[in-house]
Amino acid sequence: MPWTINYIFVLIGTFLIAIVGTPLVRSLAFRVGAVDNPNARRINKKPMPSAGGLAIFLAFVLATLVFMPMIIQKDVWHISYFRYILPVAVGGAIVVLTGFIDDIFELKPLPKMLGIVIGAVIVWAFTDFRFDSFKIPFGGPVILTVLWIAAITNAINLIDGLDGLVGGVSIISLMTMGVISYFFLYDTDIFLNLTIFVLVAAIIGFFPYNYHPAIIYLGDTGALFIGFMIGVLSLQGLKNATAVAILSPVIILGVPITDTVVAISAAVMGDGSEELGKTLLKAFVFALTQQDKLPCEGSAMLEDLKALEAQGVEILTCGTCLNFYGLTEKLAVGSVTNMYTIAEKLTQAGNVVKP
Numbered sequence: 001m002p003w004t005i006n007y008i009f010v011l012i013g014t015f016l017i018a019i020v021g022t023p024l025v026r027s028l029a030f031r032v033g034a035v036d037n038p039n040a041r042r043i044n045k046k047p048m049p050s051a052g053g054l055a056i057f058l059a060f061v062l063a064t065l066v067f068m069p070m071i072i073q074k075d076v077w078h079i080s081y082f083r084y085i086l087p088v089a090v091g092g093a094i095v096v097l098t099g100f101i102d103d104i105f106e107l108k109p110l111p112k113m114l115g116i117v118i119g120a121v122i123v124w125a126f127t128d129f130r131f132d133s134f135k136i137p138f139g140g141p142v143i144l145t146v147l148w149i150a151a152i153t154n155a156i157n158l159i160d161g162l163d164g165l166v167g168g169v170s171i172i173s174l175m176t177m178g179v180i181s182y183f184f185l186y187d188t189d190i191f192l193n194l195t196i197f198v199l200v201a202a203i204i205g206f207f208p209y210n211y212h213p214a215i216i217y218l219g220d221t222g223a224l225f226i227g228f229m230i231g232v233l234s235l236q237g238l239k240n241a242t243a244v245a246i247l248s249p250v251i252i253l254g255v256p257i258t259d260t261v262v263a264i265s266a267a268v269m270g271d272g273s274e275e276l277g278k279t280l281l282k283a284f285v286f287a288l289t290q291q292d293k294l295p296c297e298g299s300a301m302l303e304d305l306k307a308l309e310a311q312g313v314e315i316l317t318c319g320t321c322l323n324f325y326g327l328t329e330k331l332a333v334g335s336v337t338n339m340y341t342i343a344e345k346l347t348q349a350g351n352v353v354k355p
Contacts (some may be wrong), residue, residue: 007069011201018059018205025055028218033214034103051103053222057096059202087126091119095228120149129235149231156227163212170226174200192236
């Protein structure tokens with residue numbers, strides 16, 4: 001049977017494992033307590049099983065460690081596919097285990113980051129997925145490799161807030177990377193191209209269960225694994241120094257990476273006095289925790305917002321937030337919208353003003 005047909009069967013098999021395995025993982029999540037219970041930080045109104053990414057991981061591992069070596073029996077550039085992918089799968093397994101534990105027990109940031117770093121170091125040590133052409137002292141290549149993988153992993157994890165968002169963004173990102181690797185890296189790294197589309201098949205198999213209204217969440221199990229894999233796979237394009245391959249992961253993931261930088265780099269508010277900036281930021285965060293009203297009836301900002309609207313300013317309010325606080329009927333200015341529109345407005349704006 002032609003090799004291409006066998007590969008298509010692998011993709012179909014990967015998809016089927018994910019689509020059949022997800023309900024089983026959903027049941028497991030309830031049993032082990034990997035559940036997002038409703039609270040002030042979440043928008044779900046009922047307990048939702050998490051850790052759905054475990055189905056994606058299992059489908060990917062079976063496909064890459066079992067099925068793919070069966071159809072790729074020849075070495076390429078003196079390495080078999082199994083040896084090529086095994087360290088990546090091991091690093092991914094550590095990240096998945098970290099995310100799975102977090103979905104059950106809610107780990108603190110440091111243990112989560114430690115799991116990601118260990119996975120990244122394994123990839124750096126045992127594969128060619130790395131920065132190795134930067135002449136930086138004191139372990140420059142390994143530090144850059146780990147930072148890159150950790151940054152992409154956390155970027156994907158941070159955008160996991162809406163049904164199907166991470167899955168959709170990741171499918172688009174990986175498909176784009178797969179097409180680019182086919183045209184620019186096919187001769188030097190055919191394994192990369194094959195692996196990318198196997199991962200896509202696994203995510204697509206899970207996606208119907210996570211699309212709105214979701215019946216299972218990716219959880220940190222899935223978001224961390226997908227981010228980790230995108231970070232690792234994108235490094236192969238960077239290593240080959242092809243301009244398009246270098247820029248594609250950055251362009252595709254530009255918004256999430258920016259979100260990550262904003263989320264972790266702002267220790268103060270404004271410029272000038274550091275002490276004042278820290279005090280203002282602390283006060284601002286505290287004020288957010290005390291807010292129970294949006295621009296609705298009784299808001300102290302209402303008249304000012306109406307004046308802005310009268311001058312032609314478009315005022316949008318998150319419908320999910322209104323529903324959460326039971327204020328939909330009390331909206332007194334502007335219009336109700338969704339997070340997709342808000343994200344579109346923010347990304348298309350020439351300037352975004354923040355407190």
